[in-house]
Amino acid sequence: MTDHVHHHAQAASGPAPKTPRYSPKEAVDFVVVGSGSAGGVVARELSMAGFKVLVLEQGPRLGPNDFVHDEIKIQQDAFLTNKFEQQPGTFRISADKKAKKMMPIVYGRAVGGGSVHFTANFWRLHPIDFKERSKIGPIAGTSFEDWPISYEDLEPYYTKVEWDIGVAGLAGASPFDPPRSKPYPMPPHPIASTGVLMEKGAKKLGWTAFPAPMAITSRPYRGRSGCAACGFCLGFGCEVGAKSSTLYTAIPDAEKTGRCEVRPDCYVRKVEVNDKGLVTGVIYFDKQKREVFQRAKAVVICANGAETPRLLLMSKSNRFPNGLANSSGVVGQNIMFNGNVIANGVFEHEVNGYKGVAVSRIIHDTYELDPGKVGFYGGGGFDFRQIFTPIVFGFAGVPPETPQWGAKFKQALAHGFTRTVNAFGHTTSLPVPTNNLTLDDEVKDAWGLPVNRLTFKEHPNDLKVYKWFADRAKDLLDAAGAQTSWAFPTPTGDEEQTGGQVHLLGTCRMGNDPATSVIDRNHRAHDVPNLFMVDGSSMVTGGRGQPTMTIMAMAFRAGDLIAQAAKRGEIPSAG
């Protein structure tokens, strides 16, 4: 028998109800896998719409007391992120090579996911991002496509993110700002020295530096305090609750409904289906590594662009021998990371980029470059910041010709730490079908599950994009008056190593054609009517970096549409 996810919305009012504890035997309306940027928002929307929601998160639930300024604990011991010893990955440059064990992918592994420790640069996509393939035409060796939805479809939800999650910025400050229905709810953060320098550089190059939209409170907002400008932001958790992670926003909102349980330390290893092809629930490992089967009427996977495809591929069954929701074979394909290039400059006076939020000014004049002029397809934006905490500065901060030890090295550290600016270029990167995640059966994680194997080679077009942006980043620093400047080398396209990629996009892309996409325009799996995927994996193109604003906007939209479909009885369940 097939019944339907049906529920009556209840008004949320009066004293905060108790957080429910659902029994594994009870089929909750929705299991949400992953509590990150997307998962937190989906849980909020579905529980506020009246549904019983259980969020399963593999990471721990942390709070302000855990978010210390300790580089060793947070960065080196990967306290907030996935760990090599527990969940490594493997990497190879092409399918004919043997993959080597390393850490190709890094993401937040705690309640709140990547929104806990991220930098909080929060750009909307522009209308062009959704329909660029139509404008540019096909590019050989890629699966470049238009999105099945438009900027206009997402606009109300971008606005919802800005107001319900909390974004500071200045509407209209950018000549390139996409149309918006409302201004930002909070003014931008104060301009830092990095921002002043960026304005100077931009002016010389004929560009406009404008206040950066940041998912950080610039004043007390909805019960949260304003940012203390502590500076340990990029890569760290916020101990005053000012960073607008889902941990501090969507998840407490969801819990306030009394219908949402967030269950940390639960690692989902399989989504189960019945012989009719409907999802019946999920199997997870609890903290003691015991297996639990949790029943659910429907499942929403929000495990990010790396873990969502892996979970689908691990959820093989007789009915779905290539992995769940993978009749197209597209699950795991087309992984995009965005280009991310860096130039560095040392200035005469103190910049002290280690204080305050990471970024106060950005440039978007280069969002859409003219291929006829530059000789490649692509675009992006810039920001100025100081990314180095003290230990990392010692490794990577001094100019390249500086000796690596001794008196001169020490001098360069002493001079440079307060005076160095990193100019970032954030760019497009093309979807390529052979750039993918597959299961590596030869390497197991600490639970005995196959790890993610990344096969990845930069598209030749993108190598040009990265070079162009690295050169311009250096130009900007020079124009701002840097006394010394240098760019980090950009990818060559034949590296056998990869560092931890953090923007994980495109691996369960949305589309109208079930033969070439995994989910439909409403985030429902083409192959399984009570299964949804919402996160970085849904994106068809990668935008110009800073994907999380779009991930949250998609999550608001998906939550809305899934709730509506459930109320109309359009989500069959196994019963």
Add this chain to the structure above:
Amino acid sequence: MSDGYVSRRAFMAAAAGAGGAFLVAGWPEAAAAAERARDRAEHAGKARYKVLTTAEADDIIALTSTIMPSDGTPGAKEAGVVFFVDQSLATTSKDMRKPLQAMLADVNAQVAKAWPGQSHASGLSDQMRIELMTWIEKEKPQHFGMLKGLTLAGMFAMPSRGGNRDKAGWKLIGFKDQFSWKAPYGWYDGEGAK
């Protein structure tokens, strides 16, 4: 980051907060408590080091202070990098003891080879140590990476980790550990903007 140099990948790994970024695997959760215990032990006249032998400690001081010399401002020696190393080895980086000893043995073998009659880095003059470090950097990049990683972490990690004594490392680079700041943050948004 296994070489200590600026490579793009290494930088990205460090920047992303990836595990292994600083070479030395695994640090204590209870660092502050360990520090208090060490101070008590020192006061009670007990052994200066919890794990390291005096000979090992002396070599580590000699090598790390060649990377960060004491030249007018405090270097690795004054910042107590060796105590950072000792504390790490005593707590959750126990598994680093063997690799560290192997590194020291290798380095000291070179000492004996290059300066007959000498057997420890700690016995060398400043000039000899500079020659030695030049050799290590060129011929033994992995050892160099380990030594540099220990030096940087011991200089700049939180003082509760055992090093960075009296915040010597932070003072050197002009970093102040404050939980809150108000603009202006630097010269360009302060005086320079006037």
